[in-house]
Amino acid sequence: xxxxxxxxxxxxxxxxxxxxxxxxxxxxxxxxxxxxxxxxxxxxxxxxxxxxxxxxxxxxxxxxxxxxxxxxxxxxxxxxxxxxxxxxxxxxxxxxxxxxxxxxxxxxxxxxxxxxxxxxxxxxxxxxxxxxxxxxxxxxxxxxxxxxxxxxxxxxxxxxxxxxxxxxxxxxxxxxxxxxxxxxxxxxxxxxxxxxxxxxxxxxxxxxxxxxxxxxxxxxxxxxxxxxxxxxxxxxxxxxxxxxxxxxxxxxxxxxxxxxxxxxxxxxxxxxxxxxxxxxxxxxxxxxxxxxxxxxxxxxxxxxxxxxxxxxxxxxxxxxxxxxxxxxxxxxxxxxxxxxxxxxxxxxxxxxxxxxxxxxxxxxxxxxxxxxxxxxxxxxxxxxxxxxxxxxxxxxxxxxxxxxxxxxxxxxxxxxxxxxxxxxxxxxxxxxxxxxxxxxxxxxxxxxxxxxxxxxxxxxxxxxxxxxxxxxxxxxxxxxxxxxxxxxxxxxxxxxxxxxxxxxxxxxxxxxxxxxxxxxxxxxxxxxxxxxxxxxxxxxxxxxxxxxxxxxxxxxxxxxxxxxxxxxxxxxxxxxxxxxxxxxxxxxxxxxxxxxxxxxxxxxxxxxxxxxxxxxxxxxxxxxxxxxxxxxxxxxxxxxxxxxxxxxxxxxxxxxxxxxxxxxxxxxxxxxxxxxxxxxxxxxxxxxxxxxxxxxxxxxxxxxxxxxxxxxxxxxxxxxxxxxxxxxxxxxxxxxxxxxxxxxxxxxxxxx
Numbered sequence: 001x002x003x004x005x006x007x008x009x010x011x012x013x014x015x016x017x018x019x020x021x022x023x024x025x026x027x028x029x030x031x032x033x034x035x036x037x038x039x040x041x042x043x044x045x046x047x048x049x050x051x052x053x054x055x056x057x058x059x060x061x062x063x064x065x066x067x068x069x070x071x072x073x074x075x076x077x078x079x080x081x082x083x084x085x086x087x088x089x090x091x092x093x094x095x096x097x098x099x100x101x102x103x104x105x106x107x108x109x110x111x112x113x114x115x116x117x118x119x120x121x122x123x124x125x126x127x128x129x130x131x132x133x134x135x136x137x138x139x140x141x142x143x144x145x146x147x148x149x150x151x152x153x154x155x156x157x158x159x160x161x162x163x164x165x166x167x168x169x170x171x172x173x174x175x176x177x178x179x180x181x182x183x184x185x186x187x188x189x190x191x192x193x194x195x196x197x198x199x200x201x202x203x204x205x206x207x208x209x210x211x212x213x214x215x216x217x218x219x220x221x222x223x224x225x226x227x228x229x230x231x232x233x234x235x236x237x238x239x240x241x242x243x244x245x246x247x248x249x250x251x252x253x254x255x256x257x258x259x260x261x262x263x264x265x266x267x268x269x270x271x272x273x274x275x276x277x278x279x280x281x282x283x284x285x286x287x288x289x290x291x292x293x294x295x296x297x298x299x300x301x302x303x304x305x306x307x308x309x310x311x312x313x314x315x316x317x318x319x320x321x322x323x324x325x326x327x328x329x330x331x332x333x334x335x336x337x338x339x340x341x342x343x344x345x346x347x348x349x350x351x352x353x354x355x356x357x358x359x360x361x362x363x364x365x366x367x368x369x370x371x372x373x374x375x376x377x378x379x380x381x382x383x384x385x386x387x388x389x390x391x392x393x394x395x396x397x398x399x400x401x402x403x404x405x406x407x408x409x410x411x412x413x414x415x416x417x418x419x420x421x422x423x424x425x426x427x428x429x430x431x432x433x434x435x436x437x438x439x440x441x442x443x444x445x446x447x448x449x450x451x452x453x454x455x456x457x458x459x460x461x462x463x464x465x466x467x468x469x470x471x472x473x474x475x476x477x478x479x480x481x482x483x484x485x486x487x488x489x490x491x492x493x494x495x496x497x498x499x500x501x502x503x504x505x506x507x508x509x510x511x512x513x514x515x516x517x518x519x520x521x522x523x524x525x526x527x528x529x530x531x532x533x534x535x536x537x538x539x540x541x542x543x544x545x546x547x548x549x550x551x552x553x554x555x556x557x558x559x560x561x562x563x564x565x566x567x568x569x570x571x572x573x574x575x576x577x578x579x580x581x582x583x584x585x586x587x588x589x590x591x592x593x594x595x596x597x598x599x600x601x602x603x604x605x606x607x608x609x610x611x612x613x614x615x616x617x618x619x620x621x622x623x624x625x626x627x628x629x630x631x632x633x634x635x636x637x638x639x640x641x642x643x644x645x646x647x648x649x650x651x652x653x654x655x656x657x658x659x660x661x662x663x664x665x666x667x668x669x670x671x672x673x674x675x676x677x678x679x680x681x682x683x684x685x686x687x688x689x690x691x692x693x694x695x696x697x698x699x700x701x702x703x704x705x706x707x708x709x710x711x712x713x714x715x716x717x718x719x720x721x722x723x724x725x726x727x728x729x730x731x732x733x734x735x736x737x738x739x740x741x742x743x744x745x746x747x748x749x750x751x752x
Contacts, residue, residue: 004094005102011080012106016072023064023071025708026418026455028056048132055129058121062114063422066286067316069110071414073103073293081297096356100294107290115283123251145170147662150543157232158543159205160551161192162576164662169193172576173207174551176543177230186213186570187230188579195229205230211610213579220604220612252279270337274330277341278323285319288345291352319344320421324428396486401494404468408498411460412453419452420445427528436528444528447521450514454506459707461502462680465495469688478689488752492685499681506674511642519640546626547652549576554631562628564588567598569625578610583623594627638666646670661728665721668732673714679740680706686746710735 080086089099145151147164156179162172173192177185189210196203207230212223250258255276262269292315326340335343427444430436469492472478481491544552555566569583585601598621605614638646650663683706713735721731 004089004098005105008076008099008102009106011076012072012103014072015075016068016106019068019071019075020061020064022415023067023418024057024060026415026459027060027064027422028053052129052132055125055132058117058125060422062117062122062282064418065110065114065117066282066289067418067421069107069286070289070293070316073290074297077294077297096294100291100356103290103294104287107287110286110290111283114286115280118279118283119252123254148545150545152543157205157230159192160543160545162549173210174570174576175205175207175230176553184214186579187211187228188213188572188576189228190577203232205232211578213582216584218615220615222606222611224610252276270330270333271327273337274327274340277338281341281345282323284342284345288319288349288352289315291356292348295352295355315348317417317421319348320424322347324424327428396481396491397494400468400472400491401498403471404464404495404498407467408460408464411463412456415456415460416452419456423448427525430528440524440528444521444524447517447524450509450517451521454509454514457502457506458676458680461499461677462684462707465492465499465681465684466688468495469685473689482752488685488689488750489747492681495681495685496678499677503674503677506677507643510670510674511644515640515642515645544626544631546630550626552626552631557631559628559631562590569623578608579606581605588625590628591622594624596623596625597621598623638663643667643670661724662722664728665718665731668729669714669718672732672736675736676710679736679743680710682743682747683739686743686750689750706739710739713738 077086080089145159145161145164147161147170149160151159151161156177158176158178159170160174161170162174164170170192171190173187173189175187175189175192177187187207187210189207191208193206194203195206207225207228209226210224210228212225212228213220214223215221255272259269259272259276262272296315322344323341326335326343329335330337330340423445424441427436427441431438431441469478472481472491478488478491482488542554546552549572551570551572553568553570554564557564564585565587567585567588569581570579571581571583572578573580581603583598583601583603585598587599589597589599591597598618600619601621602615602617604612604616607613641649646663646667650660650667687706717726717731717734720726721728726734
């Protein structure tokens with residue numbers, strides 16, 4: 001390799017490596033949030049959690065290697081163009097064709113690596129992930145039950161637990177068994193847990209110190225017990241063995257064997273043939289991305305780096321849109337499998353080749369993203385006005401702020417693109433299978449966008465601060481500012497204000513759109529994947545718990561007319577140890593506020609020992625029940641509640657004597673998380689000064705390392721708080737306090 005080849009590879013390597021870290025971390029982050037805290041709080045060993053995350057890496061790498069290659073080429077050649085090195089190369093007679101030699105070599109290496117990941121690591125990783133999650137769920141099934149949330153995943157059984165202690169099991173258990181073979185019954189127990197016997201392949205619910213209620217109004221029996229086993233159907237709850245591999249979990253030889261099996265049975269194997277072709281076409285996309293990255297990145301204009309970067313993101317999205325469009329053609333018998341898999345490479349490769357020939361002949365005609373002059377002039381005028389009003393924004397502030405905002409915008413755009421592309425790849429298969437529609441997928445993207453930006457904004461603020469300070473340090477502008485008597489603290493003021501604004505935005509999102517959007521996004525994801533939404537429709541909830549612990553079960557509720565059909569009301573003592581009164585009515589209608597009229601029903605009273613004490617049928621009577629707003633509102637869940645709602649909900653539960661440790665941890669986290677932007681900015685400034693001479697790429701690398709450690713600390717302390725090992729406030733604020741203390745130390749020790 002000649003000196004030029006080694007130089008180009010060095011320039012591409014670092015942005016490629018850092019892009020790989022950023023993109024892979026972002027793809028793994030949602031799953032880390034989903035499984036990490038929950039599994040750690042259940043006592044799952046950290047080694048198992050680490051194995052779970054490692055099993056997710058191959059699928060992420062298959063997406064991020066081509067994306068990182070394109071990013072690395074755009075950043076590297078954008079820097080060469082900005083420093084006029086590309087002009088010097090052209091003046092020396094070095095063409096784009098000559099530059100493609102090192103680019104092609106790197107693209108081929110990425111192609112081979114992606115092929116290995118797709119053909120070997122992904123099937124193994126996906127199957128390992130499924131087996132680990134299966135084993136964890138089977139070993140700690142009782143942990144799937146959340147306190148004061150009706151759990152209906154057991155076949156024909158609805159379970160409600162008053163509390164879930166850290167040691168395991170449940171306290172204050174209410175269980176409704178509606179299996180026809182055993183007869184409908186209600187169980188009330190002080191404690192309960194799940195017993196899984198893998199050798200015997202049995203799954204039982206063990207209830208302790210309780211009573212079984214069965215019968216209707218006239219014939220009723222109560223059977224007390226010290227220990228009662230409620231057997232479940234293990235085949236419906238857990239498979240007898242690990243889940244069988246799907247198409248994504250199979251290697252190419254296994255897929256070919258399945259194709260032969262399907263065709264021998266007279267079944268269509270077009271999707272499996274498409275999957276085989278995709279194992280080769282997606283790695284080959286690295287060669288296409290290498291060509292396009294060179295075309296978009298190499299130019300002799302200084303003002304096209306942002307446009308080339310945006311074009312690169314567009315290329316990534318266009319590739320996967322074409323890929324899944326090809327799959328739809330294959331699924332609809334409109335194209336052969338090989339064409340559907342290779343169409344994106346053929347189309348974008350042809351476009352890249354034409355642009356390559358054009359750019360090689362006309363090096364002074366770079367590709368540019370058009371930006372309206374009027375809008376650019378208006379933005380410039382507003383920036384000028386901002387610096388000439390009573391606000392404390394001078395020339396220095398505007399200059400630093402513009403660098404910061406430019407990097408922040410790039411970071412948000414790039415990271416959002418990663419989330420959208422990865423989510424599209426994850427759910428597009430379900431649309432092609434007919435489980436959902438494109439309109440549903442579009443609605444999911446709309447509702448999931450707030451959560452995406454809730455993840456993106458803190459990392460973008462961190463990267464923007466690191467890169468901005470690193471750029472000022474490397475160009476010696478920060479030295480000049482210090483020589484003029486301007487301290488590092490004053491230079492970083494616009495960035496700190498930006499962090500405060502970003503934190504305020506996070507808190508505002510938390511208070512307004514985040515919870516409702518997450519609820520709708522979860523429901524839409526379930527629908528797209530072919531599963532019913534988890535009790536989100538008020539017409540389908542059927543089980544509701546009142547403010548005093550009373551449990552309501554109804555067949556149908558019309559929120560407009562405020563009428564029930566077939567309602568049962570279970571009232572308990574203060575500790576939920578026995579049933580105090582049980583009421584049933586065929587029809588219930590609202591009279592006023594919380595006064596209801598019950599028709600055609602009965603009421604049964606119970607003595608202090610829980611035995612039947614009285615029975616009173618009625619044709620029509622009036623009762624005080626919960627107001628209709630309780631039945632027409634969505635079930636409480638900390639994930640879908642804002643700070644104010646969760647605080648009121650937690651206080652109400654606490655006054656009722658419930659264990660609210662998990663709710664308090666979630667409450668404090670909602671308050672502490674927005675401060676992450678300020679903490680990240682404070683710690684990024686001294687770090688950026690330290691590594692600034694090494695350039696922006698080193699700053700990005702440091703940023704990713706900080707983000708990984710910080711996010712791990714958030715999950716770890718939250719799990720400790722949920723487990724009762726530390727107080728909820730400390731669990732939520734500990735990461736901010738630790739990193740904030742480190743930031744203060746660095747700020748006082750760095751040369752300002």
